Amino acid sequence: MPDQRTAIRPLIPTEKEATTEAERFQNETLRPILKMQNDLLVAIFHNGMAKRKILFDGLSRQKQEQQIDHSLSKDNRLRFLLVGTVIGQFTPEEYERFLAMEAEATRRIMSMMAERLKSGLVKFPE
Numbered sequence: 001m002p003d004q005r006t007a008i009r010p011l012i013p014t015e016k017e018a019t020t021e022a023e024r025f026q027n028e029t030l031r032p033i034l035k036m037q038n039d040l041l042v043a044i045f046h047n048g049m050a051k052r053k054i055l056f057d058g059l060s061r062q063k064q065e066q067q068i069d070h071s072l073s074k075d076n077r078l079r080f081l082l083v084g085t086v087i088g089q090f091t092p093e094e095y096e097r098f099l100a101m102e103a104e105a106t107r108r109i110m111s112m113m114a115e116r117l118k119s120g121l122v123k124f125p126e
Contacts, residue, residue, distance in 0.1 A: 003091045022104045025097055026112075030105070033089045034112055038120065041082055045071070045117055048078040068117045072110055083109055 012031050034041070048071065049056040059067060071078055086109055090098060098105050 021097075022101055022108065025094075025101070025105060026108050029090070029094050029097070030086070030109055030112060033086050034109070034116060037085055037089065038116060041085060041113060042117065042120065044081055044085065045078070048075065048081075065118050068114055072114050072117075079110070082113060086113075 012027075012035060045068075046056070049067070052075075054067065056064060056067060072082075073079075083106060087095070087098065
């Protein structure tokens with residue numbers, strides 16, 4: 001019987017011929033989780049900006065992108081919260097795969113998350 005966590009994930013068409021284990025893990029596990037959790041991840045990011053009294057929506061697009069990069073690389077509390085939100089959706093087997101390549105998988109999570117935030121969160125000043 002498939003794990004309920006995997007059953008609710010969105011299907012994302014990806015290239016099945018991933019060359020490395022990290023690419024397979026990214027395509028099979030990380031991308032669907034990030035897509036499914038997108039609204040929550042955006043809300044967590046917004047809350048992180050509000051807690052730090054950063055007027056994110058008032059920034060220019062370039063400054064918003066810089067703030068996203070800065071926050072995801074330097075704000076460890078926010079970073080760990082976002083990564084934990086993704087890891088919390090893993091099955092035990094996926095968690096074992098994650099641990100086998102933790103540094104690479106975490107780098108991929110943060111890279112994809114930054115791209116999602118930049119493409120979906122950035123507000124354009126009117």
